[in-house]
Amino acid sequence: SGGTLADLADHEASGMSLFAIRRLGVDVAGRRLIKGLDADLPSGRVIALIGHNGSGKSTLLKALARQMPCTGRVSFEGRDLRDWHPRDYARRLGYLPQTTPPAEGMLVRELVALGRYPWHGALGRIGSRDRQAIALALAECGLEPMAGRLVDTLSGGERQRAWLAMMIAQQAGTLLLDEPISALDIAHQVEVLSLVRRMCHDQGRSAVIVLHDVNMAARFCDHVLALKGGRLVMQGDPDALMRPAMLARIYGLGMQVLTRDDGARVAIPA
Numbered sequence: 001s002g003g004t005l006a007d008l009a010d011h012e013a014s015g016m017s018l019f020a021i022r023r024l025g026v027d028v029a030g031r032r033l034i035k036g037l038d039a040d041l042p043s044g045r046v047i048a049l050i051g052h053n054g055s056g057k058s059t060l061l062k063a064l065a066r067q068m069p070c071t072g073r074v075s076f077e078g079r080d081l082r083d084w085h086p087r088d089y090a091r092r093l094g095y096l097p098q099t100t101p102p103a104e105g106m107l108v109r110e111l112v113a114l115g116r117y118p119w120h121g122a123l124g125r126i127g128s129r130d131r132q133a134i135a136l137a138l139a140e141c142g143l144e145p146m147a148g149r150l151v152d153t154l155s156g157g158e159r160q161r162a163w164l165a166m167m168i169a170q171q172a173g174t175l176l177l178d179e180p181i182s183a184l185d186i187a188h189q190v191e192v193l194s195l196v197r198r199m200c201h202d203q204g205r206s207a208v209i210v211l212h213d214v215n216m217a218a219r220f221c222d223h224v225l226a227l228k229g230g231r232l233v234m235q236g237d238p239d240a241l242m243r244p245a246m247l248a249r250i251y252g253l254g255m256q257v258l259t260r261d262d263g264a265r266v267a268i269p270a
Helices: 005-013 057-064 086-092 108-120 128-140 156-169 186-203 214-220 244-251
Strands: 019-028 031-041 046-050 071-076 093-096 174-178 206-210 223-228 231-236 255-259 265-269
Touching: 019 057, 031 057, 031 223, 031 231, 046 057, 046 186, 046 214, 057 071, 057 174, 057 206, 086 093, 086 108, 093 156, 108 128, 108 156, 128 156, 156 186, 174 186, 186 206, 186 214, 214 265, 223 244, 231 244, 244 255
Parallel strands: 046 206, 046 223, 093 174, 174 206
Antiparallel strands: 019 031, 019 071, 223 231, 255 265
16 A cells, blocks of 8 residues: 555654665766765655766656666665555656656646546546545645636646645655756746655655756755766755855855855855
């Protein structure tokens, strides 16, 4: 089974990692993209994956989503990834790729309803429990007024919220998001990351997000993993990240770190 809420509470109380990653390796077309990675991702947190282009961020996310073969050992909620039944895994974890599939001719509520697929399958009929999950997801993502609109007519930020609502309707406790703000303007970037943070902190979910912007990672995330050339460079809280020496190590670029009036740190190229 996918585990009850009581099982989940026991797991969190025991202090187990969300993901425990040991000697993870990923090879594609003869190239080693991730090299012997060891990391522990904490549960109930918003976790950023950062690093320069080609550092292995999206590859790692795909491996965690079981979208890509890998060597080594990865466990999710204390159970080896290979021991999870595909449907149980789909009920516990949602994955949003960098490029979302087309949703032509689909209404927002129809897209959100796709999140119920792991619970009843392609031919299963939507019941009252499904309808309730869909309604709650639309409300949590502020999409109730747009439920009857075509997905294609939404702004970029609204569309990302619709995909997030689909994952909430899925009732997944863990969200894997690959560059969810890369195509958005700054206002919608803040809107989407604020929503993800709220979704996690208010409802006890976990999220692992691939981000390019180090300042967005420091502002919205609780924990950071930085990769370089397929290897782990650092893992820790945003304070450990926002230091000139650490940023130079990750990006190979001199960075200056300024402290704002509210105490938040901002990095700019030196």
